[in-house]
Amino acid sequence: MNKASDVKYHSTPLALMSNNEPVATESSSTVDSSTSIPVEAAQVEVLEELTYDEQRDRHRLELGVEQAFYQAGKALSELRERRLYCSTHKTFEAYCQDRFGFTRRHSDYLIAGAVVVENLQEMRTIYSQILPTKLEQIKPLASLKPDEQRQVWDKAVETANGKVPSGRIVKGIVEQLKEKPLVLNKYYCQVGDVFTLVRLEGKEKKYNGCWAIAVEPRDLTVIVDVHDVTLTVKPDNLDKIGSPDVKRQLPHTLKRIRRLREVGSLDRGAYNVLEDLGKHTYLTPVEESLLSWLEKYYRFR
Template identity: 35%
Template sequence: MNKLPSRRKKATSAASVEQKPATDSAPKNISAQDKPASATIEVVAVEVRELTDQEQNLRLQLERRVERAFLEAGQALMELRDRRLYRSTHRTFEEYCRERFGYSRDAAYLKISATAVYENLQKFLPTNGQQIPMPTNERQLRFLAKAELEPAVQANVWQQAVEQAGNKIPSGRIVKDVVDKIRESPKVPNPYHIGEICLLLPKDNPDLRGKTGYWGVVTHVGEYSCTLQTWDGDYTVKIEQMKSLKLLDEDCFFMQQLCVRLRQLHQLASRDEAVDWLLQGLGKQAKPYLSSLQAKLLAAVEREYKIEWRQQK
C-alpha cells in the first residue's frame, strides 16, 4: 500500500519561514537602542510635614536616652564591681564582664573610667548659660580617662575640644590632640611631699577597692603620682586619688609612728581576728591621736604578741 506523502516537513518549514522576519528585525532593535530618544522624567515633590510639639519633645527625650546610654552602662558596671554583685557566679569582676557582657577587661574599665570623667565634666564645666555639648560615648573620653589630669583640667580639655570641633561634640582624635598639647605645656609640680599624711580616694582605681577612708604616709613622690604607705601595704596612686590631711609636722610624726606599729601587727603570720578589727579601725581613723582606751588596746595587743615598741624621737 502506497504511503501518503508526509506534510509535517512542509509545516515545519513554513513555520521557520514565518519566524524569519522576527530574527531579521533584531539588528534594527539594537541599532535603535544605540540611539535612544530623549525622555522627559516627571519628579513629584513630596511634602515633609513639620514635627508637632509632641513629636519634638519625644525626639529630644529619645536623643538624651541615646546620649546617656554609655553613662548608665558605666554607672551600672561601677556598682556591680564595687558591691561585688557578681560574687555568686564569678570569681572576679573581669571574668563576669567577659562572660556576661562580652567585654574585655579594658573595655569594662574604659566604660567605668569614662563615667567618672563625665561626672567630673558635669561638676566643673561652666554653668553661666553657655550650652556645652556633652559626650555621647566612651570613645570620645578614652584619652581623658587615661590621662592623669585633675577634674578641673579634664573640663578645660573638653571645652577646648568642643571649640575646635565648631561647638559640636568632638571626636576622640580632637580630644587626644588637646590632651597632648596640655601635657606638652609646663608641668604643674606634684603638690605632695614625703612624710605627708593623706587619705586614699579610690575613685575608679580597682586596686583601691575597699580602701575608702584609709590614711597613709607618702613615701615616694613622682610627676603625677605618689606611693602611700598604709597599715596593710603600699599603694601607688594618682595625685587626684589622694587628699592631704594638712597636719602639723608633729602630728605627721605621730601618724608615721602609728603606721609603723600597725604594719608590725599586720605582718604577724597568725593573729586573732580581734587584731584585724583593731587594725581596720585605726587604719581608717585619720586623726593624729588615740583615745585612752585605743592606746591601751594597742599596747595590750603588742604585749600579747611580744612586740616591743619604743617611740622614736
C-alpha cells in the first residue's frame, strides 16, 4: 500500500470541518460509519452506467469526503510547523479559533488524526486497505503507541466484519487494552514457531517445561501442539525458542511421538520414554536410539 505521502486526499475547506462543534460526534452524520465501505464493495442497484472517467472521479471525490479530517490535520500541522499564522496572530490557538472556529483541542485532534492515518497505512494485513473515515474513529487511538494503534484498528475492523468500524467499536477495544494489555498473537508468532510452556496452572500445570509448536495464532490466544495433546494458551505461557534447528526438528519428533501414542496397548516403559521426550527440544543419541527402537518394536519401521 502506498505511504501516506503518496496518497492524494482532495480538498475540503477547513472551515467546513468545524460545524461550530469542538469535536465531531458520530451522531453528527446520517451515515453510520460502520457501514461506510468503498462503493466498489457495496451491493447496490446500478441506476445509470458511469464511464470509466466518471467512476474514477467519483472514487476520488468520495475519498476526499471520507478523509477530509486527514487533509485538515495535515494542513494544520504544516501551518503550525512553519508558523504561517504569525503574520496575523500571536498564537496558533488564536489563529485556529479566528480562521476556522476550531478550539485548540479540536485542532490537536485533527493533527493527531493525520498522524494515526499515516501509521495505519503501514499495516500489512488483510484489512490494510480499510482506513478511518471520521475523526471519532481516530480519537481513541491518538494516545496509543504506533504498534498498539495498528493492532486495535485491525481488531476493530475485524469486529465490524471487515467494514470501517464505528468510533464506539474502536473506543471499546481501546478500553479493553487499558484494562489488560492486548497482545494480538498474529503479530506475536506464526504457525510453526516453537516455545517452552511456562506458568500454566490447574490441570495443564504438568506441561510446564514441555516444548510446544504453534498451530493457530488467534487474537488473544495461541493453539499449540505438545507431545500428547493440543492446548490453547496465552502469550504469558509461551517462552519462545529461537533456534532454527529446533524449529526444523521438533515437528518431525512430534509426528513420531504422536504416531506411537496412537498404539492402543502402549507399554508403561514406552509411555514413560515418550513423556520424557516431550520435555526436551532435541534428541540425544541415546534418546534417538530409544525412539527408533520403539518404532521398530511397534512395527512402524
